[in-house]
Amino acid sequence: MAQSNASSGQRISLHGNWSSRFAFILAVTGSAVGLGNIWKFPYVAGQNGGGAFVLVYLCCVVAIGLPIMMAEIMLGRRGRRNPVETMRILGEEESGQPIWALVGLGGVVAGFLILSFYSTIAGWTLAYTIKAGAGSFVGADAATLSAEFGAFIANPLVTGFWHTLFMAMTVLLVGLGVEEGIERAVRFMVPALVILLLLLLGYAITSGDFAAGVEFLFKPDFSKINGAVVIAAMGQAFFTLSVGMGAVMAYGAYLPQDASITSTSFAVAAADTLIALLSGLVIFPIVFANGLDPAEGPGLIFQTLPLAFGKMPGGSFFGVLFFICLGFAALTSAISLMEPAVAWIVERFDVTRQAAAIRVGLIIWALGFLTVLSFSHLSEFQFGRGTIFDNLDFLAINVMLPLGGLMITIFAGWVMCRNSSADEIDPDAGRLYSIWRLLVRYIAPVAVTFVLLSAFGVFD
Numbered sequence: 010m011a012q013s014n015a016s017s018g019q020r021i022s023l024h025g026n027w028s029s030r031f032a033f034i035l036a037v038t039g040s041a042v043g044l045g046n047i048w049k050f051p052y053v054a055g056q057n058g059g060g061a062f063v064l065v066y067l068c069c070v071v072a073i074g075l076p077i078m079m080a081e082i083m084l085g086r087r088g089r090r091n092p093v094e095t096m097r098i099l100g101e102e103e104s105g106q107p108i109w110a111l112v113g114l115g116g117v118v119a120g121f122l123i124l125s126f127y128s129t130i131a132g133w134t135l136a137y138t139i140k141a142g143a144g145s146f147v148g149a150d151a152a153t154l155s156a157e158f159g160a161f162i163a164n165p166l167v168t169g170f171w172h173t174l175f176m177a178m179t180v181l182l183v184g185l186g187v188e189e190g191i192e193r194a195v196r197f198m199v200p201a202l203v204i205l206l207l208l209l210l211g212y213a214i215t216s217g218d219f220a221a222g223v224e225f226l227f228k229p230d231f232s233k234i235n236g237a238v239v240i241a242a243m244g245q246a247f248f249t250l251s252v253g254m255g256a257v258m259a260y261g262a263y264l265p266q267d268a269s270i271t272s273t274s275f276a277v278a279a280a281d282t283l284i285a286l287l288s289g290l291v292i293f294p295i296v297f298a299n300g301l302d303p304a305e306g307p308g309l310i311f312q313t314l315p316l317a318f319g320k321m322p323g324g325s326f327f328g329v330l331f332f333i334c335l336g337f338a339a340l341t342s343a344i345s346l347m348e349p350a351v352a353w354i355v356e357r358f359d360v361t362r363q364a365a366a367i368r369v370g371l372i373i374w375a376l377g378f379l380t381v382l383s384f385s386h387l388s389e390f391q392f393g394r395g396t397i398f399d400n401l402d403f404l405a406i407n408v409m410l411p412l413g414g415l416m417i418t419i420f421a422g423w424v425m426c427r428n429s430s431a432d433e434i435d436p437d438a439g440r441l442y443s444i445w446r447l448l449v450r451y452i453a454p455v456a457v458t459f460v461l462l463s464a465f466g467v468f469d
């Protein structure tokens with residue numbers, strides 16, 4: 010990173026700035042594009058009836074996720090510290106209430122929980138890179154691949170190994186503070202991932218039941234919309250855009266003062282949404298052509314994509330490339346899941362970045378075994394929403410991210426004075442700023458509150 014060149018009067022970032030606006034866009038894209046788009050979006054859409062879910066999800070991205078992303082970047086750049094400290098400083102400055110630091114702390118905890126299961130699933134993609142390379146998908150049918158996946162996740166030694174490897178890579182990269190590495194990885198890997206998805210789309214169109222897939226994703230059956238679908242869709246919008254826990258706020262702290270928050274957020278949200286939809290358009294035609302169950306759950310992509318790679322010419326090669334790209338996309342997201350905690354510990358306790366990364370990484374790694382075991386020895390151990398993984402996933406994504414986002418809208422829309430937010434987002438306070446303010450003050454907080462209350466049965 011280049012050293013900070015913030016003009017006088019503005020706070021100076023402790024860790025320098027992104028080298029350019031483009032570098033920042035790449036970093037936020039790297040955070041947003043990951044397993045949420047390729048792994049989670051299709052299976053959650055499948056479990057929640059398809060089109061109705063997709064429609065609510067798109068509304069949530071536009072009306073809730075996007076304005077919160079802008080708010081987070083704005084707060085990060087104004088505070089110029091880790092999310093805990095940023096919220097403390099700004100809380101003090103705008104309202105005399107340092108207690109707002111708790112929003113940052115909540116984000117740190119959400120990051121721990123999310124990364125603990127994120128890493129397990131990322132480990133699956135690493136393992137599937139090897140499987141693709143070994144040619145184990147060639148000619149295999151759906152039943153064989155499902156059985157293979159079942160046997161794979163049932164072995165915690167193997168999945169634990171891949172989880173460990175993924176966490177080690179994350180800790181290494183976060184410890185090194187490799188912004189340039191992230192920039193470079195995102196610059197090549199995200200376009201490569203899109204090209205591979207387009208290739209798979211070609212397969213889905215020619216060999217899958219494309220019409221059924223399109224209908225499933227885009228023809229909403231409004232009778233299917235209920236509280237559970239809405240909370241799933243809203244959580245997915247938060248998760249896929251990386252908002253509600255301070256990850257984007259942490260990155261905003263390094264954003265040069267002259268970069269536009271609005272256009273960056275629009276670009277990232279658009280790219281992220283298109284990649285998720287593309288993934289859905291690949292998966293569902295394969296699901297329907299092979300008699301698979303769209304509501305299969307977290308194993309969905311691992312049982313469908315290998316079918317495509319097993320049948321297309323050069324499939325082993327493309328399979329390896331695809332899972333490598335997905336692994337990298339997961340890595341750039343994992344880095345941002347750790348960033349709030351690591352930046353906070355470095356600034357607060359004055360330890361080196363490496364030491365902070367190792368400590369945080371060890372806790373998350375240990376926590377990750379709860380998820381590893383949720384798919385094997387503890388799969389029968391069910392309570393609340395289901396397995397331990399199901400509960401962690403619901404708590405972090407569907408409750409903590411929306412709650413964090415709600416607090417951010419209240420702070421950015423109501424506590425912070427208009428001049429401060431206009432100053433960062435659009436000094437001319439034009440029409441876009443007015444729309445943003447309307448969304449952040451009224452639409453997003455009311456919608457999030459309503460969905461959260463209904464999820465807990467308050468309206469029943």
Ligand code: PFF
Pocket residue numbers: 040041042043044045046123247248249250251252254255256257342343345346
């Ligand atoms: N947005 C990432 C994905 O779609 O895979 C996951 C994520 C990263 C969520 C960072 C939250 C976060 F702070």
